[in-house]
Amino acid sequence: MRNKIGKFLFPLKTERGLTLVELLVAIALFLLIIIPISSYYISGISLYQRTQTETNLRNEADFVLSDIFNTVQNATYFELQPVENENHKEDLLSIFEKSGTLDFDSKSEEEKNAIKNKLSYGIFTYKLTLDKDNVSKLKRKGLQFFATDTGEKFSYNPSYLVDGLFHLSDDNKKLIVYLLVAPKNSREEENRTDRSGEDMEFKTIEDVKDVINAKGNTSLHYIRLIRTEFAVNNFKGGE
Template sequence: MSLFRKFVHQKIFNERGVTLVELLVAVGIFLAIILPLSSIYISGISLYDRTRIETDLQNETDFILSNILNTVQDASYFELPNDSFDPTRHNTLVAIFKNSLAGKSLLPPEDEGKSRDGLITYDLKLAYDTETKKQQSMLKRTFYQFPQLSSGDSQSNPNITNDSNNVWKTFKHDEGYVVGGLFTVTEHNDKLTIYLVVAPKGKSGTIRNGQKAEFTDLNDVLHELNRLQTERKSLASSDNEPLHFIRFVKTEFAVNNMKNG
């Protein structure tokens, strides 16, 4: 009799389908498997995207430095201006490079006053004058600075005559980046030091990993550095977190065509 009851009970149970408890258990097991996998997938995408941005940032920085080096080496000689082309911009750059997040002693105090936001190249060319039948020299002066307009556009300065022998240019760069830099030379004019900051350009204000990922200009970069600096003073755990979307470079190279006097 007991076997019959067991058989009937089993048949009835099987025919009524899945109970609510069983359904909830199944859903719970499903979520327990899917949610961690989804989290890992999303985290992987975020890491890949951040790594891509950082790699592009590094490549752009290398391109700009290479362009500056070629510009200086291809010139007959070069010099730094007596004063920065844009004092306000210069002060912003000094504040950026002095920020602790840019690296300790990135811009030494003794170099602040000597730094300039651009440089001047001179190209000496010889041309044969058919009338005088003599070689004549022509000197072209080019004023280079980091972009305020579009890359490669001619700049202007009310104190300088802008003609074929006096031209203003910006260093070549990808217009998708905010770029700024300062220059110094050693006492003996044998080394040129470049301080460079590069960051993605945009107006979205996207925050990734607690850091701003796009910037409108250098002032925006400085504001973010100050924000992170203040935040990290109160959160010791994030002190060692590197900057992912602002890249700093200090590099120097030997020169032998620095103008003297």
């Protein structure tokens, strides 16, 4: 009777503990289960972040294109700016050409050069207004994707690197826009990369150019490149 009461009151004294081998097996089984789950979880987070970045880039590109369209349409007339920095233009041209955004495959050398010569990274808008004395005045404004002493910037989120080129169709009835949008690295540190080693942000256009030179138009999850066009009827000197 005393032994039965003792077993009931103090059951732990009769239980055998885990051996080291059993503990190691339990840990190994736990790791076999948790590691794949963790890997899928981390991959899911990375995929979500990349998808979110791509969505944000599309939204920012739409916003910038809308600003360009409204600026041109609201002007009395407009014209393309003369190019002052040929190196900057060549960097952008290289990006759009090597990514396939600007397609020269079906063009002759003469046609390529004609398009390249017409490309500009800014526009001048002219707005006809009336002053208080009812006198007409024509106001000119220069617009680029970067601020200069003689011009202003198009509207865009400063957390993005935004740049582009313009040219007109042969009949001056369409404005063709080549646009680049990418997350901007404004810190002193190096550009962040994702798990696959792809750059997630860029300090300068040269950084984007390096990625395009290395990868072409593949795996550009963090760079948005667009070619679009819209009808215009107010080009200065256009027929």
